[in-house]
Amino acid sequence: MAISISGLERLQNSGKEAIIDLLESRINNAYDTMQNGLSYDMYSDGSLTGQMNGLQALVADTPTSGTVGGIDRASWTFWQNQSFSGVSDGGAAVSAANIRSYMNSLSNRLVRGRDSPDLCLSDANYYNFFLESMQAIQRLNDPDADLAKAGFTTLAYNGAGRRMDVVLDGGYQGTTSDGNTFGSGGAGAVGGCPANHMYMLNSKYIFYRPHRDRNCVPIGDDRVSVNQDAMVQIIGWAGNMTIANCFLQGVLKA
Secondary structure, rough: OOEEEHHHHHHOOOOOOOOOHHHHHHHHHHHHHHHHHHHHHHHHOOOOOOOOOOHHOOOOOOOEEEEOOOOOOOOOOOOOOOEEEEEHHOOOOOOOOOHHHHHHHHOOOOOEEOOOOOOOOEEEHHHHHHHHHHHHHOOOOOOOOOOOOOOOOEEEEEEOOEEEEEEOOOOOHHHHHOOOOOOOOOOOOOOOOOOOOOEEEEEOOEEEEEEEEEEEEEOOOEEEEOOOOOOEEEEEEEEEEEEOOOOOEEEEEE
């Protein structure tokens, strides 16, 4: 990612006229934009040039096809993640009435001895279904308690032998339907969990691996143009997401 500032802007933003540090402000904005782009990539299928393998590749909707880490999932069943469809496996579209039952069915597939999922990432639709299912049975021991009076700001699911946080990773920019775009995918690319998806992950076996020399850091010194009054700073990232055990990862889908 390139951050540029013209000579005129540097003059206008110097001395007593410098209300804000324009270059620093642009660098901070670039970091935010890069993080949003990384969020998009972390849920991607890795099909775009230069894109990391995201959750749609590592924990696929159709785990019987595709190659991950050089291993063909069609040939090796141990490398296939778990996938539960509300319509196909549960018999009805996911809703507030059945989401906890579907979560139970999926999480039970992800237990092996002491191994079980410890993180649940959800888009806004499925998060709301889970929230509504919990609101219907909420209980308050303390009448002055703030937690759960009108819902829950922090949700947890108890299943598969352990507690796991249920994290909303969608909201305003969680799908391509809101028209807000950013990230390496260009038009239509937004951050957050794909629409109508909930990932149950065992974080023991899935890794975010940025290169230590390219973890959203400046590359080299400031570049000064040879034919115009301008300066450019390059910020770079390199790395991938990897997985050591696909079989103990799961996705709930429509």
